[in-house]
Amino acid sequence: MSGAARTSPRRTGRRPGSGDTRSRVLQAARTSFGDRGFDGATIRDVAARAGVDPALVHHYFGSKQQLFLAAMEFPLDLPTMVPRLLDGPRDELGERFVRLVLELWETPAVRPLLLGVVRSATTDPVAAAMLRQLLAEGPFLALARAIDQPDSALRATLAGSQLIGLALARYVVAVEPLASAPPEVLVRALAPTLQRYFTGDLADTARAAGPAGAGGAGGAPT
Amino acid sequence: MSGAARTSPRRTGRRPGSGDTRSRVLQAARTSFGDRGFDGATIRDVAARAGVDPALVHHYFGSKQQLFLAAMEFPLDLPTMVPRLLDGPRDELGERFVRLVLELWETPAVRPLLLGVVRSATTDPVAAAMLRQLLAEGPFLALARAIDQPDSALRATLAGSQLIGLALARYVVAVEPLASAPPEVLVRALAPTLQRYFTGDLADTARAAGPAGAGGAGGAPT
DNA sequence: CACGGAAGTCATCGGGCGTAGAATTCATCA
DNA sequence: TGATGAATTCTACGCCCGATGACTTCCGTG
Secondary structure (H helix, E strand, C coil): CCCCCCCCCCCCCCCCCCCCHHHHHHHHHHHHHHHHHHHHCCHHHHHHHHCCCHHHHHHHHCCHHHHHHHHHCCCCCHHHHHHHHHCCCHHHHHHHHHHHHHHHHHCCCCHHHHHHHHHHHCCCHHHHHHHHHHHHCCHHHHHHHCCCCCCHHHHHHHHHHHHHHHHHHHHHCCCCCHHHCCHHHHHHHHHHHHHHHHHCCCCCCCCCCCCCCCCCCCCCCC | CCCCCCCCCCCCCCCCCCCCHHHHHHHHHHHHHHHHHHHHCCHHHHHHHHCCCHHHHHHHHCCHHHHHHHHHCCCCCHHHHHHHHHCCCHHHHHHHHHHHHHHHHHCCCCHHHHHHHHHHHCCCHHHHHHHHHHHHHCHHHHHHHHCCCCCHHHHHHHHHHHHHHHHHHHHHCCCCCCCCCCHHHHHHHHHHHHHHHHHCCCCCCCCCCCCCCCCCCCCCCC
16 A cells, blocks of 8 residues: 555656657647647647647747747748749739649648738738748748839739638638639639739729839839 | 725725727727638737736637637628629729739738738648638639539639739738739739639630530539 | 725735746667 | 667646636616
8 A cells, every 4th residue: 555666656757758759849840830830829739739838849849939940830932833824824913823832732731831921920920020031031022022013112012912812711611612623723723913023014993904004003113 | 004905905806997908809809810820829828919808808808719709700792892893894804803902912900810810821620621611612603603604613713813812922921922912903904804703615725726625624513 | 974895905815827947768779 | 798878758847828706886777
């Protein structure tokens, strides 16, 4: 009754770790941040999903913020992405771009990442900065710059607004029938919009294709 | 020393209320939810902004959820809004719609409300349902239905995706130069997009205006 | 003037959070 | 073999949250 030395339930200390613990934690963090956003996710939940003690998460990543940064750092290879988008008929550029973005969102390994950034960006300043940079300095701007048109910065953010809106409506809020529409339908529906934002006349109100450039477009002329 | 009846610092109980306390709490809730979203906002913060005890907020609204519902219930008069949008040249409909939405966002009394819904919708299910309903059953659908075109539900959500994306990029994340662009520039830039989503050919990929309807559009056919 | 209900405050409970540090076990290498 | 450091767990601190209930003060009504 007093000793209980042999069957002591003291199960502390290191267990024969499987070795991939750190990446399991990272993966758990991605899905947790993706499901709940930065504020909603908790270190305890991440640890539970990874089958690990919460303190271990801290041991590896230091703080919740650093865990978020480590988990959301996605492998977008821009230097090879942009040339591939520019390769092909210029008037199919919008179509190629929409298709690429949709493919990214439909990729199971990538979606939680994007979800995490979008879900967090509405309340967390760090995540907001990440999204801001993605839309204003990422592939959107690179693409807009590669095209010989004025107002490339404005064009990039216009394209970004349409695609982030699509993502929000389709993947975050799940508005029907947008959420269930086949990707190819969306490509056909969105391609002309993107095409126009990148290469079209922004002052054209569609009904009267008047002389281009009249009034121009405000914002930073880049 | 013992009595202290007259100058007793016991300042509890009701104060000669100014009468508009309840609406002050509501207003504080709007700005708090608008700034931080549902999860980020706290009843204590709302009470502090209203200069009131936190328990009073409960006394009035019961729970945080009910407070949110009461604060976000905005006065959008759809029955008079939709006819006004339909009144005028049909090929300027996109332009009128963009202008109306921008005016709403630029109205100081309305912006915190919209901000609150958008900021909360990415993580809170109730807010997500509100946004879903706004995009799929609100003015967007009413407008799309009023136009004699197939796939009105899909058209409505496409228009919604562009405008919610604009809101997210311009007002929530503040992507430049989109955030500082004059409204009129955005009207000109976005009007053709909305016009096409409502009245155009969704299967048209812009470069080849082939026979309409080929392939149609998926999702619910209404 | 009595009184009941509304307005308002206070104190507190129970719970979840991020973070920290000590303790323990395992693997490796001199 | 002995020691050293990394991997892992336990325990706990301090904080803030939403919610509750008792209490006090004011006001309108009869």
